[in-house]
Amino acid sequence: MSHTDNAPSDQEIQERLSRVRHLILDVDGVLTDGRLYFDNHGNELKTFHTLDGHGIKMLQQSGVAVAIITGRRSSLVEKRAHDLGITRLIQGREDKYSAFQELFANEPHTLENIAYVGDDYPDLQLMTRVGCPIAVPDAAPPVKERALFTTERKGGLGAVREVCDRIMQAQGTFDAALAPYLTHVEK
Numbered sequence: 001m002s003h004t005d006n007a008p009s010d011q012e013i014q015e016r017l018s019r020v021r022h023l024i025l026d027v028d029g030v031l032t033d034g035r036l037y038f039d040n041h042g043n044e045l046k047t048f049h050t051l052d053g054h055g056i057k058m059l060q061q062s063g064v065a066v067a068i069i070t071g072r073r074s075s076l077v078e079k080r081a082h083d084l085g086i087t088r089l090i091q092g093r094e095d096k097y098s099a100f101q102e103l104f105a106n107e108p109h110t111l112e113n114i115a116y117v118g119d120d121y122p123d124l125q126l127m128t129r130v131g132c133p134i135a136v137p138d139a140a141p142p143v144k145e146r147a148l149f150t151t152e153r154k155g156g157l158g159a160v161r162e163v164c165d166r167i168m169q170a171q172g173t174f175d176a177a178l179a180p181y182l183t184h185v186e187k
Contacts, residue, residue: 008148008149013148013149013170014170015170016112016131016132016148017115017132017166017167017169017170017171018170018171019112019113019131019132020064020113020114020115020131020132020167020170020171021063021064021065021109021110021113021114022064022065022066022067022109022113022114022115023059023064023065023066023067023114023115023116023117023163023164023167024066024067024068024069024100024103024114024115024116024117024126024130025066025067025068025069025116025117025160026068026069026070026071026096026116026117026118026119026120026123027046027068027070027072027074027077028070028071028072028119029118029119029120029136029138029139029155029156030117030118030119030136030155030156030159030160031048031052031068031077031080031155031156031160032046032047032048032155032156033047033154033155033156033157034119034138034155034156044074044076045076046074046076046077046080047156048080048156049156049157049158049160049161051158051161052156052158052159052160052161052164053080053083053084054161055160055161055162055163055164055165056084056086056160056164057084057085058164058168058177059164059167059168060084060085060086061177062168062171062173062176062177063173064167064168064171065088066084066086066088067086067088067089067090067103068081068086068088068089068090068091069089069090069093069096069099069100069103069126070090070091070092070093071092071093071094071096071122072091072092073091073092074091077089077091078091088103090102090103094122095122095125096118096122096123096125096126097125097126097129100114100126110131111129111130111131112130112131112132113131114130114131114132115130115131115132115133115134115163115167116130116132116133116134117134117135117136117151117159117160117163118133118134118135118136118139118143119135119136119138119139119140119143119155120139120140120143121140121142121143123143124142124143124146127143127146127147128146132148133146133147133148134147134148134149134150134151134163135147135149135150135151136150136151136153136154136155136159137150137151137152137153137154137155137159138154138155139155151163
């Protein structure tokens, strides 16, 4: 969907987000800023934003499952997924749709209940099939054109947190997820 005359209404976006049961994330350009960092010894470095991580934890606690499908392989991504309690992780796969089919081979699912956040051409295979395709601001134009919406925040800089918050808001679980942080204990 393009952000032109055919752009979905806020109500349509809310309705689709309210049905999300699984959020699938790309890594480079979504959970990171998309740049690849290497040290002098050839070791890869990645930076992840704490806002995204906490948003993922809150979303999972609200009942929405989170998975990662990425084209590159990295022990850093494996560690990050483990730290966030994400058990569904497929790395080194450019064919995101067949990777998705493997993840859900033994679990009933409906594509309209899946949200996917991507930024580049390999993401289109899955984005064009799910009910809630989402892009980040610096995504390739064909990706943004086919997204239900584009986040305000960039990949690696809080885009995933924005998606998590919007899903919880649409599902009416955001206030309950936020409540523990608003409690005040008087001494």
